[in-house]
Amino acid sequence: MRELDSADCKALCFALHYSDGVKLNLLNSVVPNNETDSIVKLLHRVSDLRVDRKLLLNFLHASKNMEKQGYSASSLLTALNHKLDFSCNSSLSSGRSGQENRDLLTMSRIDFTAISSAIKTSTCNTELILYDCQADDSALEILFPILHKVHLHLGKSLLCQVLTLISNAPMAMSLQWASSLSKALGKELNLSDIPLNYRTCESLQLVLDDKEELTHLNLSYCQITDACLDLLLPHLHKIMILDLTGNDITDKGVLRLHQALDESSFTKTICICDNQVTEMGLLVEEARFETQQADTRRCSHTQNYITKDLRSKSEMEKSISSFVKTEDLIKTFEPELAVNNGKISYRFQWKTEGLFMCSATGLVFGLKGSGCVEYSVAHWDARLLINTHYEPAGPLFDIKTPTGEIYELHLPHCETHVDAIGSLSVVHIHNEDTWEFLSPNKISRTHIAVNVCRLSSYGLVDENNQNNKIINGQVLLFQEPDMSLTQQRLWVFLLPSNVPLSEIKEQQQQYVFIQTSSDCKLQINAKYTLISKKAKRVQPKVCEFRDCFSQTTKLFYHTVKLNWVTSIG
Numbered sequence: 001m002r003e004l005d006s007a008d009c010k011a012l013c014f015a016l017h018y019s020d021g022v023k024l025n026l027l028n029s030v031v032p033n034n035e036t037d038s039i040v041k042l043l044h045r046v047s048d049l050r051v052d053r054k055l056l057l058n059f060l061h062a063s064k065n066m067e068k069q070g071y072s073a074s075s076l077l078t079a080l081n082h083k084l085d086f087s088c089n090s091s092l093s094s095g096r097s098g099q100e101n102r103d104l105l106t107m108s109r110i111d112f113t114a115i116s117s118a119i120k121t122s123t124c125n126t127e128l129i130l131y132d133c134q135a136d137d138s139a140l141e142i143l144f145p146i147l148h149k150v151h152l153h154l155g156k157s158l159l160c161q162v163l164t165l166i167s168n169a170p171m172a173m174s175l176q177w178a179s180s181l182s183k184a185l186g187k188e189l190n191l192s193d194i195p196l197n198y199r200t201c202e203s204l205q206l207v208l209d210d211k212e213e214l215t216h217l218n219l220s221y222c223q224i225t226d227a228c229l230d231l232l233l234p235h236l237h238k239i240m241i242l243d244l245t246g247n248d249i250t251d252k253g254v255l256r257l258h259q260a261l262d263e264s265s266f267t268k269t270i271c272i273c274d275n276q277v278t279e280m281g282l283l284v285e286e287a288r289f290e291t292q293q294a295d296t297r298r299c300s301h302t303q304n305y306i307t308k309d310l311r312s313k314s315e316m317e318k319s320i321s322s323f324v325k326t327e328d329l330i331k332t333f334e335p336e337l338a339v340n341n342g343k344i345s346y347r348f349q350w351k352t353e354g355l356f357m358c359s360a361t362g363l364v365f366g367l368k369g370s371g372c373v374e375y376s377v378a379h380w381d382a383r384l385l386i387n388t389h390y391e392p393a394g395p396l397f398d399i400k401t402p403t404g405e406i407y408e409l410h411l412p413h414c415e416t417h418v419d420a421i422g423s424l425s426v427v428h429i430h431n432e433d434t435w436e437f438l439s440p441n442k443i444s445r446t447h448i449a450v451n452v453c454r455l456s457s458y459g460l461v462d463e464n465n466q467n468n469k470i471i472n473g474q475v476l477l478f479q480e481p482d483m484s485l486t487q488q489r490l491w492v493f494l495l496p497s498n499v500p501l502s503e504i505k506e507q508q509q510q511y512v513f514i515q516t517s518s519d520c521k522l523q524i525n526a527k528y529t530l531i532s533k534k535a536k537r538v539q540p541k542v543c544e545f546r547d548c549f550s551q552t553t554k555l556f557y558h559t560v561k562l563n564w565v566t567s568i569g
Helices: 006-017 033-040 053-065 074-079 088-092 109-121 137-149 156-168 171-184 198-209 226-238 251-261 313-320 418-422 501-507
Strands: 022-025 046-050 083-085 126-130 150-154 188-190 214-218 239-243 269-271 330-333 336-340 343-350 354-358 364-378 391-412 424-431 434-438 447-451 457-462 470-480 487-496 512-514 519-523 535-539 560-567
Touching: 006 022, 006 033, 033 053, 046 074, 053 074, 053 083, 053 109, 074 109, 083 109, 109 126, 109 137, 137 150, 137 156, 137 171, 150 156, 150 171, 156 171, 156 188, 156 198, 171 198, 198 226, 226 239, 226 251, 251 418, 343 354, 343 501, 354 391, 364 447, 391 424, 418 424, 424 447, 470 501
Parallel strands: 022 046, 083 126, 126 150, 188 214, 214 239, 239 269, 330 354
Antiparallel strands: 336 343, 343 364, 354 364, 364 391, 391 447, 391 457, 424 434, 424 457, 470 487, 470 512, 470 519, 487 560, 535 560
């Protein structure tokens, strides 16, 4: 640290007076307060000025105090190349440190008044760097009227503080402040490790609303929930690299995030590792989603940002093995079947708690202690979902437990795309007049899970029915017996994958089921036909695969049945 005395300052002023375009380095220099004014008056002779942040503040205050004498701070800003850097590393002239554990500079309202006054005199925009700084709310409010003339760089804590100011302001002022802040901020925003509540995320949403594009938004370890994420979803397609590591986002939130970014070609990487996501397998086909934490934590500056190459599907599948999946803990059981008047009743007795999957229906029960569960397929009531946005998306199951307790129920679905899975819910029907829609607590590629406390009827419903979507299906073959020796008749059923085979076999028991590979993909409202050189007659020639769980049908399923008659020999 160099302490300049009065003689040093007079010599400096003499040199500046008879010079022009001088490069002046006052880094780590202390200038006496009574000599500051004389140096500031001669800064129009300086083309490149280097000072630390404390001396910079002194020069700004001196400029402010000399306004009445007709002095303008524009010469100071020109000498600083229109850059006011108050970060710790300003003395190194290396831009920003990105660290907030360095010495903090406490800045007062008077300091910000001097900064504001200087920026107002400039004919061009000023770069204002406020890393490693702290200030109270009244001081920060002085910034808003000059943000239209500023390229602003804020430390994480200050940025959060400014967002809080916006959330607490009256509505009109809040919108104006958010718009000004959005235009002043750069292409990267870093709020990592700063807890963000719902109100703060509302302000961030307003800021993002006016942003055109961001190269990087770092919201890692911010305690962001699904509700907070929902606020930001409409704007995340404008972000190239989105870091949501270490938050409280669940399967449902990830599905909504995927849906929001599905058509965004600008977004290249979304990091969601270390969240409350239980089914990473949902993202196996989406290479942009990073589900494993990198060896080095991301930092906010592009040049220090470690970006992993987009992984192939096979690599993504390998990464899934590092997560504990619900399916790995499920035990499959063969239920006891009883048939009464063509209706199948299923029964299972358990002795230990755990997750158990019925091999006949695909239902998964989360069971406590020991007990017995009885269940059957019920008919959808056409009146049930009238005046709602939902349509049936699977069989309706009537479930009872004479003994024991069920705490969780997993219903199989037939969706193939994560966006479609995200629109599924579960309806719990208590009686003809009372029902409720339940949000899933777990989502996988095959099942939707909900917590249950009272048992009656449960079924999957779809809030966003797509006319031409592709689902997982099954093709079932039944042969008609007692035909002639020269002719055979084959019935072909096209069904969603979550329709129990046992139910179809019981309803078509007059025919002989032909065991074969049945898994396939089916498209809603697509037309299908059977083609064979040996077929004598196919009825109908073309059949449309419609909504498989129609509210209007009395059956719980709607099948495509193709009658195929063939000659033998």
